Amino acid sequence: MHSPDELKALTEVAIRRFAFWPELDGQTESMRYALEMGGKRVRPVICLATGEACGASVEQVMPAALAVELVHNFSLVHDDLPALDDDEERRGKPSVWAAYGEGTAVLAGDGLLAEAFRLASSYPSPEVARELAEMTLGMIGGQYLDTMVDGADLRSVHRLKTGRLFAASVSLALWATGVEQAEQGPWRAFGDELGLLFQVVDDILDEDGFYVSDGPEGARRLADEAAINAHERLGEISADTSVLAGIVSALAARTA
């Protein structure tokens, strides 16, 4: 099994080597810009670590891991648009629309989403793509709640907008690895805890969201509880989940 740092490095290599669909032509420049802006790659790392815990190779799970990362990047590119969050910067660089124009950014997001489904449908069974579609739809519902509904419940927003794609990081690995549905329960319970853990810590670092609604100490308590829950769920799984346990601890303790 690989360490999280090794899985991140393998993900970066796979992203650099990923061949976009040739007919996208010059449109790929903005898509590559979006994908190579950096980021923690936490979703593909969780996906690959889940796959390895289930006994699969990195190669077998990488298309699913990349698909999740592409959906994540699709959502960032569209969220940053002036009509949604209106962010000119992302990770210290111009966001895609600020660098390439709004029209190209709309198409870049569309292209990333379609590429994600090309990757997800490269498996022999359709469940990887089906699960990705359902999780993406939940995420879009969360983005709708977040940007279009005044006073939407913060927990519902995060459960969908962040949580669905973290859950997908686990569940896509299960389908990609061939874990039967009847055996997926404990894994899925684990995946469901990750989004809240990630988001509460994000809010603490950004001093918004749960940091505002629950106060600094309330938010910290919430993050610690989410980490404990995630560790407990991992404990119910009969596999070597040590790498995933390390990821949970790192997510709870992260400072950036």
Added chain:
Amino acid sequence: MHSPDELKALTEVAIRRFAFWPELDGQTESMRYALEMGGKRVRPVICLATGEACGASVEQVMPAALAVELVHNFSLVHDDLPALDDDEERRGKPSVWAAYGEGTAVLAGDGLLAEAFRLASSYPSPEVARELAEMTLGMIGGQYLDTMVDGADLRSVHRLKTGRLFAASVSLALWATGVEQAEQGPWRAFGDELGLLFQVVDDILDEDGFYVSDGPEGARRLADEAAINAHERLGEISADTSVLAGIVSALAARTA
């Protein structure tokens, strides 16, 4: 086998009954608006007619047919945005962004695309979703050429922007019906002719595109040649393609 009008009516019923993913919540209002604005439903009708010619039932092919129609509508919703074609009207009504705002329109298009992949991945084998992803990527490449590249070759634009989704109307039906890849050749050659036929007639009716580049008579000649080619391709298929032949003739002769 059903007539094109019957297939269109069955498509309308299926669209009205289509249950969006519940987590999309209020976002579905703009998506339903986009889907129910009308339109010829020519792509799902071709998809269903292809399926019936291959011996399948309408029920078996309908998810694929709806998937193609949803991708078509996704592309219209995003194309109409101010940053792309900036169209305030579509089929005599306010376009989605004009009716619901730009942010909701971006999310509506995203949601329609993800729903299309949920439908396409509902089949037992992943080829329907895989083919849809590839065709959608080609279409996005065409939209890029059309809106972002000055002086792009008109035939290349149409081959991708219109052609890929017409080809998908045929090829998704083949996978949904279980036609083996080795037997798909003549069908695919037929599907490749349809986009040009549709687009040239569109240009004649709108007095743009090929109508401008090749003149009224040149464009008419091009449309007639495309129809002849499509009929010839159908003639090479050993199945009852009479309904599809009627659709080709209607596409060549249409006045709206």
